[in-house]
Amino acid sequence: MAIKKQLHIFKMVSYKKIYFRADASAQIGYGHFIRTLAIADMLKSEFDCTFFTVSPTEYQVGEMTKVCNYAALNTDTALSEFLDLLKGDEIVVLDNYFYTDDYFRSILQKGCKLVIVGPMSNRHYDVDMLVYGIPQDDIKFTKAERTKLYYGFDYAFIRREFFxxxxxxxxxxxxxxxxxxxxxxxxxxxxxxxxxxxxxxxxxxxxxxxxxxxxxxxxxxxxxxxxxxxxxxxxxxxxxxxxxxxxxxxxxxxxxxxxxxxxxxxxxxxxxxxxxxxxxxxxxxxxxxxxxxxxxxxxxxxxxxxRKETYKFDVTSIQQRYIDAFKSLANEF
The missing domain is CATH 3.40.50.2000 (Glycogen Phosphorylase B;)
Structure with a gap:
């Protein structure tokens, strides 16, 4: 497949695979891409990470190259193309709002573990893990009993350089x-x-x-x-x-x-x-x-x-919390 030719190769290790999926563009901005890549950066020492995105810009390629393997997906076929790559032994991390419940089920039915970054308000999630890296007084989404939830500044979406x-x-x-x-x-x-x-x-x-x-x-x-x-x-x-x-x-x-x-x-x-x-x-x-x-x-x-005294949260343990959360999920295979 053409996708294999686009894979940017890092040294491979026998860690559990995590496939990250997020896009960026002038229309949707870069937030989904940046925060999901930040999570990959925190996990790359303990997992075999690959990042998938549609038609990456030169800036995106440069940022992904610093972190992990990456592959470019075709704009018109990205959803099906990504599904076809899954073998069932991966942890899949999705970050965007256009994924349907049927798409979630297609990933889960392959045997993968599914993580959603930044769940939407007023939606129900039956997945393996939700990551909501911002404080929230009133959670406005619902989840299945089996779904793990990690949220707040303890799981903040920040890049390694901010540590x-x-x-x-x-x-x-x-x-x-x-x-x-x-x-x-x-x-x-x-x-x-x-x-x-x-x-x-x-x-x-x-x-x-x-x-x-x-x-x-x-x-x-x-x-x-x-x-x-x-x-x-x-x-x-x-x-x-x-x-x-x-x-x-x-x-x-x-x-x-x-x-x-x-x-x-x-x-x-x-x-x-x-x-x-x-x-x-x-x-x-x-x-x-x-x-x-x-x-x-x-x-x-x-x-x-x-001149105001400002709020500042502790970043020292964020990376380890992410590693622990994903290791716990990996142990469920």
Whole structure:
């Protein structure tokens, strides 16, 4: 099969196989891909990991190459193509919202163990494991009795680079802005325009993917960083006093570094996480960024939040918790 020719080979070991399946694009963003690859990175020392994705970009290929084996799937046949690769002895990890219950059953009927990353609200899951790496006061999905559930910051979706020792240097005045790797709604530009309009006096650092639109007129006022590696994002979060982010994986990673966060949401699947963060005073909330005119973003507010004592969660045992959870699942074969 053509798929075998695309497999990027690492040294193979006799560990239990885990197949990770997540995509990224300008339409769906990079969140599913990044968080699932982060889980693979935490498990690769104990398992034989392979990552499957549709039509990966150069950036995705570079990130996967650092972690484990990978293979590209055809856009039109990805669902069936992936099923055909399964032998029944794999742990399968899926991360997206388009998979149906019938697709879940097809994987389970092959004898595989099935893990779902980021389960959706108002859906029932009869799978082997759910991973929900964000805190949630009110779980809005249901599960079968047999289904294991691991959730909260104890199982946060953060990349290995964020496990490094806490920064103890004095932070610089300035902001880090990131509204996702794709940002088809151009919300990054909306935030930046507001910061320029209020004449924010400090450095404005922007993390963006290749497809993120930023008006050229804003370039004199910002520092723009394209397709940063995780280690470079850690450096920015450690260097500055405030971040304006989307309520997604990037906010989890920012909180792990202790930088104060102002965040909002722009997708339905971000709302529950956003509400939990606001209710616990982990962030300063902007609500729905699509509808918000951002009048509350003033220099006074930005200065106040940047000086606020911020919530920071412990990352030291996250990797081991993931390893233990997947080893427990592997023992059920």
């Amino acid at each position: 490094k020792c806490e920064n103890h240097k004095t932070r610089n005045n300035g902001i880090v802005v990131c509204l996702g790797g794709a940002d088809p709604l151009r919300l990054t530009n909306k935030i930046l325009q507001r910061l320029v309009n209020i004449e924010y006096p400090e450095t404005i650092n922007v993390i963006a993917g290749d497809k993120v639109f930023i008006d050229e007129s804003l370039n004199p006022f910002i520092r723009q960083y394209k397709n940063l590696a995780a280690s470079q994002i850690v450096e920015l979060f450690d260097a500055y006093r405030l971040a304006i982010l989307s309520a997604s994986t990037i906010t989890t990673e920012a909180l792990s570094r202790g930088i104060p966060v102002i965040a909002g949401y722009y997708a339905d699947n971000q709302v529950d996480f956003y509400n939990t963060l606001v209710d616990h005073d982990y962030i300063c909330g902007l609500d729905d960024i699509r509808k918000n005119n951002l009048d509350e973003l003033t220099t006074e507010l930005l200065d106040t939040i940047s």
